[in-house]
Amino acid sequence: MLRRFAELGWLGISLPAEHGGQGGTFVDECLFLEETARGLAPITAYGTGLTAAQTYLHWGTDEQKRTIVESICAGSFEAIALSEPGAGSDLASARMPAVLDGDHFVLDGQKTWTTAAHLAAHILVLTRTDSSGGKHEGLTLLMVPADVPGLVVRPIDTMYGHTVNDLYFTDVRVPADAVVGTVGGAWRQLNRGLGVERLIIAASSLGAAERSFDDLLGYVTRREQFGRTIGSFQAVRHRIADLATEIALCRAFLYDVADRLDAGDESGLSRDSSTAKIRCTEAAKQTALEAVQLMGGYGYTREFGMEAQVRKALAPPIYGGTNEIQREIISRSLGL
Incomplete structure (x- = not known):
């Protein structure tokens, strides 16, 4: 699948054109990560290559940069x-x-x-x-x-x-x-790449949250009980509204951070990428778990796919350092 995406020219969107990338912005890349996750495209590990590329691009030799970027854009994985x-x-x-x-x-x-x-x-x-x-x-x-x-x-x-x-x-x-x-300089070299990694995880998690939400919304507007769709019950409507609100706020914040990164403003990257990663990964997990509950027994079956969304959503809060580490980064930025 990744090589097919490469043939379509969809990989390396944010990587520099001089090394074989598409020369786009990081906002462009986040859009790609969000929508491929929303569409369940099996290219999860693509984000790992992007994370590695951040370090190569800022600290590697020209040969290393060219090798890694060309590899990613050709549909190869990097770890x-x-x-x-x-x-x-x-x-x-x-x-x-x-x-x-x-x-x-x-x-x-x-x-x-x-x-x-x-x-x-x-x-x-x-x-x-x-x-x-x-x-x-x-x-x-x-x-x-x-x-x-x-x-x-x-x-x-x-x-x-x-x-x-x-x-x-x-x-x-x-x-x-x-x-x-x-x-001997790896600690300083890693820090920026890890900040961008958290945004990559956040963008993919946002797409996963949207997919779970879309599937849930489709279910509650079709499923009938007591002579009416279950989405017409106030208790269900309000839970759906809360999920929609959280996803909208996550999306707004993520793209604000990505836009500032494109503008060269990295002053709060560690703190803000941690915030985005926490909220987007937790939103993906919350949405999938709520969907299982609101879909009842069907949410628990493999036929409807929501159980797979739950299993998928449990891992990203651990990626890139656990969310507790991200909370520690935010706490320290506040002087605590």
């Missing part, structure tokens, strides 16, 4: 490996070593929760190249080919199938020029 068994939301605690040996780095260790690694062309890997300083120092990003010898990818089965993986590195060697940005 980013940050989490470890002992370092999830607390990425600064990552310990997987990358030891310089001549003109190569040698990687040994494990990464986990890596989306689309089983499909990816390259994996952006967070490593520790120096343990002598504080935990925010000595972190380095490396561009690792997914087919490099010594790398084993094992699926993690979840309630929504196989999307994430454990990665095991055993004497994996990559050239020294695989460094993205500067050696």
